[in-house]
Amino acid sequence: MxxxxxxxxxxxxxxxxxxxxxxxxxxxxxxxxxxxxxxxxxxxxxxxxxxxxxxxxxxxxNPVPVLLIAAGVGMLFSRMAKETERRRTQVSAARVDAIATDAVRDYDPDGPAARPVHDPLEKTEI
Structure with missing residues (x-):
């Protein structure tokens, strides 16, 4: 026992x-x-x-107010980062749209065909 x-x-x-x-x-x-x-x-x-x-x-x-302030600052930084990323996405999308719109606008099916771009590395016969 x-x-x-x-x-x-x-x-x-x-x-x-x-x-x-x-x-x-x-x-x-x-x-x-x-x-x-x-x-x-x-x-x-x-x-x-x-x-x-x-x-x-x-x-x-005052531990609680300090924690609340720290949480608020953290949320502010988080929101600022999200807003910055959203703006970058909008700018990138606008650039892609502008490039696509210019490409469609420049195309004329009745116009002459575009000249090929000369390649400087391509051999040319004289």
């Missing part, structure tokens, strides 16, 4: 260690700690140390 008690004790110790590990991971993933880790090098520069400390205090006091 003592082996059963030993096994239960080991299981409880394992659970306790797992709980401690989870708590440590959650602590590292908190907003202030993530910001602290990202901006950790700023503290090493004397001119930026006070700015860094003030920003970190603001994040610690």
């Amino acid at each position: 003592s082996s059963m008690n030993d096994l239960e004790r080991e299981i409880e110790e394992s659970r306790a260690r797992l709980d401690e590990t989870i708590d440590q991971i959650q602590g590292r993933l908190s907003v202030p700690n993530i910001v602290d880790e990202m901006l950790g090098n700023a503290r090493k520069v004397p001119q930026l140390a006070s700015v860094y400390d003030g920003a970190l205090d603001a994040v610690r006091r």
Whole structure:
């Protein structure tokens, strides 16, 4: 029966260690700690140390507004990237349409056939 008690004790110790590990991971993933880790090098520069400390205090006091601001900035950049891509697509489509329209407009079935383009690499007999 003592082996059963030993096994239960080991299981409880394992659970306790797992709980401690989870708590440590959650602590590292908190907003202030993530910001602290990202901006950790700023503290090493004397001119930026006070700015860094003030920003970190603001994040610690107001984590939700900071996250909302960060999310808003991320959405803004995402929307700007999509808009830029949409404009590029429209410009490319307009160019293709213009080229196709010019090709159709320049074609005259009653007009003389177009001259072949002279190939400079082609041998010509004199």
